[in-house]
Amino acid sequence: MLELRSLTAGYDRRDPVVRDVSLTVAPGESVGLLGPSGCGKSTLARVAALLHRPDRGRVVIDGEPAHGWRHRAPAHGWRHRAPRAQRTAFGVVFQQPRLSADPRLTLTQLISEPLRATGRAAEAAETVRELARTVGLGEDLLGRRPHEVSDGQLQRACLARALVLRPRWLICDEMTAMLDASTTAALVTAVENYRADSGAGLLAVGHDKVLLERWCDRTVHWGELTRV
Incomplete structure (x- = not known):
């Protein structure tokens, strides 16, 4: 509860x-x-x-x-x-993805941030690919940075980040x-x-x-x- x-x-x-x-x-x-x-x-x-x-x-x-x-x-x-x-x-997704995403990170790095912060970086590659499929984010976008994707694509990445620690x-x-x-x-x-x-x-x-x-x-x- x-x-x-x-x-x-x-x-x-x-x-x-x-x-x-x-x-x-x-x-x-x-x-x-x-x-x-x-x-x-x-x-x-x-x-x-x-x-x-x-x-x-x-x-x-x-x-x-x-x-x-x-x-x-x-x-x-x-x-x-x-x-x-x-x-x-807790997993949290905010209204404005561009205010909650580090513009220096690729989408892969963005999604895997919580894994790295909790010492689970070794899991990142496979977990990110799986979550990208879950949220409907094409793998071809994972190497891009926030300014190179749409608001909808970036919000999908932010949702994946919120789910990465289950x-x-x-x-x-x-x-x-x-x-x-x-x-x-x-x-x-x-x-x-x-x-x-x-x-x-x-x-x-x-x-x-x-x-x-x-x-x-x-x-x-x-x-x-x-x-x-």
Whole structure:
């Protein structure tokens, strides 16, 4: 179970964008989080993935509270202080692939980043080829850098990177917002195939009500989380 318990978070303690929000995602469940731009849902997604330290509240992963809490530490350093088992439990895909991809890396290097970071570089070649097929990314593109591929191709690579450590939880934050319908369908299918194979849970954040309701087991509206 992924549990977000009474979370308050933001970038200014005097004016948090997330206030006392709780949400749960069961193992194997897909939950859509629907809300307008700027409401705080992306901040909540970052807290869920241990990428942003909350001001109050707790993230509980499979019954274990997220560790590495340091009240005086920078919010962005929270994930790095968590044990590896908790850090690698999450795969995250963001809305804008060009902001989450190092422009100096080839797509092969981009996808294999988490393997190298966890001392598993020897697995990279075969794993990258397999994941490229999974997300519909042609092998002829793997030697290219981000500026040499389209947004859709780069987002496929970012999804492959999110899956490379076989996470138990996927956080997709507006993953398809900038993509055409065919690429959106391909990425959603790749996520669902992975979930069917692995039993991973999913938190999908977005503002497309039709997509989330078709994709997810249940959809939660932001207003339902923040209603007093």
